[in-house]
Amino acid sequence: MDAKAREQHIWEYFHAVGMTDAGAAAMMGNLFAESGLDSAKCEQLCLNRLRQYDKGDYTSETYTAAVDLGAINRETFLQPLPGKHYGYGLAQWTTEGRKSGLWDATRGKGKSIADINAQLGYLVAELRLSYAGLWKILTTSADVEACSDAILARYEEPANWVSQVEARRQYSIGYLKAMQPEVKPNEPGFDRQKVIELARSEVGYLEKSAAHWKKYGAAGLYDKTAGAGSDNYTKYGYEMHKIYPEVMDFPAAWCDAHVDWLFMTAYGVSNARKLLGGNFDDYTVASAQLYKSKKAWKPGGTVPEEGWQIFFKNSKRICHTGLVIEVVTNAGVTYVITVEGNTSSAAGVVSNGGCVRIKQYRVDDPAIAGYGIPPYGDRETAAKIKFTPHWVRDGESWYYRVADGQNAHGWYLINRHWYYFDKTGRMLTGMQYIDGADGPSWYMLATREVSEDYEGALMSSDVGGRLWIMDA
Numbered sequence: 140m141d142a143k144a145r146e147q148h149i150w151e152y153f154h155a156v157g158m159t160d161a162g163a164a165a166m167m168g169n170l171f172a173e174s175g176l177d178s179a180k181c182e183q184l185c186l187n188r189l190r191q192y193d194k195g196d197y198t199s200e201t202y203t204a205a206v207d208l209g210a211i212n213r214e215t216f217l218q219p220l221p222g223k224h225y226g227y228g229l230a231q232w233t234t235e236g237r238k239s240g241l242w243d244a245t246r247g248k249g250k251s252i253a254d255i256n257a258q259l260g261y262l263v264a265e266l267r268l269s270y271a272g273l274w275k276i277l278t279t280s281a282d283v284e285a286c287s288d289a290i291l292a293r294y295e296e297p298a299n300w301v302s303q304v305e306a307r308r309q310y311s312i313g314y315l316k317a318m319q320p321e322v323k324p325n326e327p328g329f330d331r332q333k334v335i336e337l338a339r340s341e342v343g344y345l346e347k348s349a350a351h352w353k354k355y356g357a358a359g360l361y362d363k364t365a366g367a368g369s370d371n372y373t374k375y376g377y378e379m380h381k382i383y384p385e386v387m388d389f390p391a392a393w394c395d396a397h398v399d400w401l402f403m404t405a406y407g408v409s410n411a412r413k414l415l416g417g418n419f420d421d422y423t424v425a426s427a428q429l430y431k432s433k434k435a436w437k438p439g440g441t442v443p444e445e446g447w448q449i450f451f452k453n454s455k456r457i458c459h460t461g462l463v464i465e466v467v468t469n470a471g472v473t474y475v476i477t478v479e480g481n482t483s484s485a486a487g488v489v490s491n492g493g494c495v496r497i498k499q500y501r502v503d504d505p506a507i508a509g510y511g512i513p514p515y516g517d518r519e520t521a522a523k524i525k526f527t528p529h530w531v532r533d534g535e536s537w538y539y540r541v542a543d544g545q546n547a548h549g550w551y552l553i554n555r556h557w558y559y560f561d562k563t564g565r566m567l568t569g570m571q572y573i574d575g576a577d578g579p580s581w582y583m584l585a586t587r588e589v590s591e592d593y594e595g596a597l598m599s600s601d602v603g604g605r606l607w608i609m610d611a
Contacts, residue, residue: 251608
């Protein structure tokens with residue numbers, strides 16, 4: 140992954156977990172100051188001291204390889220020299236406690252110590268669990284300088300942090316200008332009827348029970364009504380988790396995953412993200428915030444257009460979502476017609492009902508929190524959608540669609556991981572004897588039991604037989 144691709148990946152990741160543009164840019168600016176956004180960055184002083192005391196002549200890359208191969212164990216990683224602690228990774232985690240958490244999130248799960256997604260996941264977990272006040276700022280504030288100052292003072296906390304305030308502000312402002320997408324609501328391109336028709340076709344789907352999942356696995360998720368239960372097993376959550384495992388939970392409450400799935404299926408992954416405020420999220424509060432951050436939000440009481448994403452609230456927060464498919468007026472009263480996942484046929488907002496249903500509300504219903512407005516474009520212009528490669532599930536098999544009607548075949552690099560697809564385009568898993576330019580060889584491709592998040596990814600092993608997911 141080159142520098143530009145890495146920046147885009149991190150930007151999209153922070154949006155996916157609910158950060159505002161300002162919050163994401165500020166975090167990137169501070170991480171750039173710490174590590175240059177390099178997840179394999181080992182503090183230079185550590186490398187110098189190891190060389191000085193004949194403990195190894197490393198670069199960041201060879202140090203990382205030594206950790207991954209077991210030449211540097213957990214104890215030595217946490218404390219490279221007696222009584223000394225040095226930084227490593229995106230955030231230059233330094234203390235024994237924080238580096239221990241980093242180890243558990245990476246090596247402890249069979250991944251490289253430098254796995255960028257694992258490090259980003261660990262960083263977000265730290266913010267949510269240990270820095271709740273800072274997390275609130277990063278997910279609500281539009282002031283990039285205030286976000287940058289808060290990260291520096293509360294999260295990074297270098298000894299001389301006051302002297303670094305201005306430099307980090309400038310890094311953060313730079314990322315905000317470079318990464319913030321330009322939203323053009325009137326740019327033609329997306330036919331909203333495509334997602335509306337898909338939403339109607341999904342009406343009647345029922346979530347599945349844990350027993351059904353245990354017996355049939357993923358293949359059992361695709362019959363609309365079989366195996367009904369109340370355990371949140373759905374094809375929507377399953378497929379969105381496959382695409383974005385760090386954010387889209389499975390099994391979990393699925394009204395938002397249902398909307399994300401509709402857009403992903405209708406327009407492709409990249410286009411769906413743009414239409415949904417910048418990214419996917421299965422937490423309704425965070426999804427609404429994505430639209431608000433793009434100034435693509437209308438409050439409850441507004442007469443919406445079909446194709447808008449509707450959000451509902453309870454006494455505490457936004458709690459449920461769906462898709463507006465029609466707006467009608469009868470006897471002077473305007474009604475909003477929706478398709479919602481994880482609801483029921485009962486009147487009113489039902490946020491855990493277990494099925495996909497068409498619902499109806501008065502436009503002035505106080506339970507409507509507001510609407511997210513996807514930038515479909517000119518209503519009179521036919522869809523001119525650029526194809527985006529994406530995963531496709533068929534029963535128990537996965538395929539990777541690289542063009543309309545065309546699947547990947549052979550070895551294919553996807554998000555820094557190698558996958559192998561047979562002649563039909565089906566992704567292979569487990570031990571496979573695959574022919575190549577130098578003759579056939581055995582390869583280990585991750586099974587679901589090894590890693591649900593990286594099923595099918597090429598694996599490697601050390602001399603002791605320990606396996607991990609390879610990064611390209």
